Amino acid sequence: MSNPLALVGSYLDVAIVFGLVLAAAPSIGNFMGRVFTNRPTFGEGVFGPVERGIYRLLGVNPRHSMRVREYISAFLLSNAALIIWIFLLLQLQNKLPLAAPNIPPMSWDLALHTSASFSTNTDFTHFVTESQVTEGGLLLGLQVAMFLSAGAGLAILAAFIRGFVRKDGTIGNYFVDITRCVVRILAPLSVLGALILVLLGLPQTFATSLQFHTLLGPVQTIPLGPVASWQSIMLLGSNGGGIFGANSTHPFENPSALSNLFEIGLMMLIPFSSPFAFASAVRRKGEAFPYLGTILIVFFIAVALLIIGQVASNPELSPIAALSQNSFYSAGQETRFTLPEGALFQTVSVYGNVGANNMAIGALSPIGQMAMLFGMFTQSTPGGVGTGMGYLLTNALIAIFVGGLMVGRTPEYLGKKIGKQQIGWAASLLLIHPVLIFGPLVATLLGGFAALPTTGVGASAHTFTSILYEFTSEAANNGSAMGSVYVNDTTLWFNVVGAVVMLVGRFMPMVAMLMISHHFSVQTPLPPGPGTLKTQSFTFMIYLTLFLIILTALLFLPALALGPLTQIGAGG
Amino acid sequence: MTARSPRPPRPLDTIPDETATERPTAPAGHHPILGHVRASIVLLILTMVLLGLAYPGALTVFAQEVTPWTANGSLLYNSTGAAVGSELIAQNLSAPWLFWERPSPVDYNSFNGSPTLLGYSDPALYNETEGYLQEYGPYAVNATVPEILVTVSGSGLDPDLTPGATLVQIPRIANATGLSLPVLNALVNKFITAPLYGFIGPYYVNVLLLDLYLVHNCENAQHQGVGTCITGS
Numbered sequence: 001m002s003n004p005l006a007l008v009g010s011y012l013d014v015a016i017v018f019g020l021v022l023a024a025a026p027s028i029g030n031f032m033g034r035v036f037t038n039r040p041t042f043g044e045g046v047f048g049p050v051e052r053g054i055y056r057l058l059g060v061n062p063r064h065s066m067r068v069r070e071y072i073s074a075f076l077l078s079n080a081a082l083i084i085w086i087f088l089l090l091q092l093q094n095k096l097p098l099a100a101p102n103i104p105p106m107s108w109d110l111a112l113h114t115s116a117s118f119s120t121n122t123d124f125t126h127f128v129t130e131s132q133v134t135e136g137g138l139l140l141g142l143q144v145a146m147f148l149s150a151g152a153g154l155a156i157l158a159a160f161i162r163g164f165v166r167k168d169g170t171i172g173n174y175f176v177d178i179t180r181c182v183v184r185i186l187a188p189l190s191v192l193g194a195l196i197l198v199l200l201g202l203p204q205t206f207a208t209s210l211q212f213h214t215l216l217g218p219v220q221t222i223p224l225g226p227v228a229s230w231q232s233i234m235l236l237g238s239n240g241g242g243i244f245g246a247n248s249t250h251p252f253e254n255p256s257a258l259s260n261l262f263e264i265g266l267m268m269l270i271p272f273s274s275p276f277a278f279a280s281a282v283r284r285k286g287e288a289f290p291y292l293g294t295i296l297i298v299f300f301i302a303v304a305l306l307i308i309g310q311v312a313s314n315p316e317l318s319p320i321a322a323l324s325q326n327s328f329y330s331a332g333q334e335t336r337f338t339l340p341e342g343a344l345f346q347t348v349s350v351y352g353n354v355g356a357n358n359m360a361i362g363a364l365s366p367i368g369q370m371a372m373l374f375g376m377f378t379q380s381t382p383g384g385v386g387t388g389m390g391y392l393l394t395n396a397l398i399a400i401f402v403g404g405l406m407v408g409r410t411p412e413y414l415g416k417k418i419g420k421q422q423i424g425w426a427a428s429l430l431l432i433h434p435v436l437i438f439g440p441l442v443a444t445l446l447g448g449f450a451a452l453p454t455t456g457v458g459a460s461a462h463t464f465t466s467i468l469y470e471f472t473s474e475a476a477n478n479g480s481a482m483g484s485v486y487v488n489d490t491t492l493w494f495n496v497v498g499a500v501v502m503l504v505g506r507f508m509p510m511v512a513m514l515m516i517s518h519h520f521s522v523q524t525p526l527p528p529g530p531g532t533l534k535t536q537s538f539t540f541m542i543y544l545t546l547f548l549i550i551l552t553a554l555l556f557l558p559a560l561a562l563g564p565l566t567q568i569g570a571g572g
Numbered sequence: 573m574t575a576r577s578p579r580p581p582r583p584l585d586t587i588p589d590e591t592a593t594e595r596p597t598a599p600a601g602h603h604p605i606l607g608h609v610r611a612s613i614v615l616l617i618l619t620m621v622l623l624g625l626a627y628p629g630a631l632t633v634f635a636q637e638v639t640p641w642t643a644n645g646s647l648l649y650n651s652t653g654a655a656v657g658s659e660l661i662a663q664n665l666s667a668p669w670l671f672w673e674r675p676s677p678v679d680y681n682s683f684n685g686s687p688t689l690l691g692y693s694d695p696a697l698y699n700e701t702e703g704y705l706q707e708y709g710p711y712a713v714n715a716t717v718p719e720i721l722v723t724v725s726g727s728g729l730d731p732d733l734t735p736g737a738t739l740v741q742i743p744r745i746a747n748a749t750g751l752s753l754p755v756l757n758a759l760v761n762k763f764i765t766a767p768l769y770g771f772i773g774p775y776y777v778n779v780l781l782l783d784l785y786l787v788h789n790c791e792n793a794q795h796q797g798v799g800t801c802i803t804g805s
Contacts, residue, residue: 009770009771010771012771013771013772054618057614057618058610058611058614058615059607059610059611059614060607060611070604073604073605073608074604074608074611074612077605077608077609077612078608078611078612078615080612081609081612081613081615081616082612082616085616128682128683128684128685128686130682130683131683131684131685139624139625139628140620140624140625143623143624143628144616144619144620144623144624147619147623148615148616148619175611175615178615179615182619182623187622187623187627190627191627191631194627194631195631195634198631198634198635198638198639198642198643199638199639201639201642201646201660202642203635203642203643203644203645203646204628204631204632204634204635204636204643205632205635205636205643205644205645206628206629206632207644209683210644210645210647210655210658212647212654212655212656212657213654213656214656214657214663214664214665215650215656215657215663215665215670215780215783215784215787216663216664216665216666216667216670218664220657220661220663220664220680220681221681221683222645222658222661222682223682223683224644224645226628226631226632228631228635229627229628229631229632230628233623244682245682245685245686246682246685246686246726246727246728246729247686249686249725249726249727249729250682250686250727250729251660251661251727251729251730251731252645252660252661255642255646255660256768256773257767257768257772257773257774258768258772258773261772313719314692314693314697315693316692316693316694316695316697316698317697317698317701317719319698320698320701320702320705321716322705322716322717323701323705323716323717323718323719323722324715324716324717324718324719325719326718326719326720326734329692329719329723330719330720330723331689331690331723331724332689332723332724332725332726333725333726334725334726334727334730334732335674335720335725335730335732335733335734335774335776336730336732336773336774336776337773337774338773338774341773357726358726359726360686360687360689360724360726362688362689362690362691363689363690363691363692363724363726364692365692366692366693455694455695455696456694456695457693458691458692458693458694458695458697459691459694459695459696461691461693462691462692462693462694463691465691483688483689484688484691485688485689485690567691567692567693570693
């Protein structure tokens, strides 16, 4: 790294991938926007008939538009069906097709945690996938949830956006929305992604494991499976639950630097295109840029912090004379990725609420862990598929409301007045997040469900951070985990509390988004007046960015002070 | 150039939205909840069949046809044709005459899960690293041990090492096998993978490939009576 040219060169490949996705984002966003607003899209001749067939099977009238109560009922019932199905499936997985003789059924609390986890797009795993889920459980349960939960996220975004466009009090048809989002966006892109992942060397077979004698003689068993098809929707749909316990550090999920770059692109695709999808759906092209700008500023700070934390050699190891330290701290890192490649994957994954990992978050520097936590606190830079843009819009509504009041402008956005109801729901959406994180955290520590080690500040602050990280990841429906050798999080307590945190953390904010949309959808839009705050401006972008950062810091700084900041203060 | 005045944005309320054409009135006597339950269940079944089974099934047919070697785990075979490992997965190679990989708390077996690593500033990290170092210590001749050899990877299955961490093991292998330092140096250099197109990925060595070659060559050497390197297992 001493040669400056080599330093620039080591960032070239990640810069190219990042640039390519951003270059494609307007077109993909425009396509998504057309899907959201029920306009014809590319491939209409194929998608149209398929969807009409599906509507017939579902018994849904696609021209029927729902008011908010009916929309919420359809959304919650559909998700309840999914959750119950997976809950039962995992407890009966040993009796169903594609079972394995050595994989027992899951206990009820683990099955509850898992079904909540995958149905809410969290994919936080309290199990080792290859040892504890059968192929039937994977394909008929968890992979189904990966498509439907991502589709639900996109559907809610579509319904949210409709509030700005409509004035008849309806916000769309949930079954039409999820069908269109899965048929036109998720299914084709994940097939395409999986084909490329196959070519990049990921396994794709229905065999579940393979045994042989190693070079030195003993038997080694390696897991196999339909990895490429799983990995594609896992990353594209911001799911993140690995087909193997080691997730994308496992060489079968992410075999090379090239596959790593492609997987970064897959994760970025929908979240980074979403601002353009919003702009296309409300037919205001310029609305995309303030949101994209905000996302990029926060995102780049996070990547930089992760890399800065990692390039310093770990002072804990420097007293060992017989050790020559690496150019970056190598514990938890895989040799086949450079630090920028690993760091971009990890930041995209956490900030895009995917939750996959190609490094061990538990071994990261405290600065890096803090950067990762911050992305789960905002949930919107860019956040998960569909929901991330929803969170960002909700933040923007509050920012416009507050900013409008400060400078004496009418609090309105896109011709719709931001009233008491919208702000009430938006505030509840933001405030439920710290409640869901700090409530369980305090209960866990005070109730003795986990104990901090007393062997030193470095160990106890790290363990505190890992519990904070667990509930943050679950509340944000992220799914990445830090892990600590001092805490067993697969207990009844962590399973049940975690399931509740994930379910409330997912459905309460989504219902709030639908309610905000409803209160907009009954308004007749006003023409923009001289008092309208200009949102298509650089100023608004900076304002929104600072608003988001300051609001998040106010809510969460005390927790960071007890965890990563204590660790930094105690000397690295 | 004629300056075109920008078209004013269309007011939002004139945008036709194809689904908004029907009022939200359900037919009399029809309960929407029952319709939602039916639609939810059918949606679940359709997704199961099409995206749970048909999608991975079709991909498997494609992969088995186009990339059968990687689709089935990138297996490596010894001279007798028996599988001895996967190119992508580390295995326990801790014999004195072989190049070693990074330590694995899950014993190179992903069914045991992924390693839970110690925190960055956990005091126990010093002892753990010292422990791994003891295994390498006696073999590091006139050199310090590179950090990567005594730190755990994220997966516990990392099959690769940096070139430096591979080269540092050469004196030990020379001692155990009788192969000369230049021969081993040349061998390792042959197995260094450079970044793809010069800028994708780091320089690294796949240790299993290197060891497989080493064992194979030693067996040949033994057959011809010119070397005594492999003591067998």
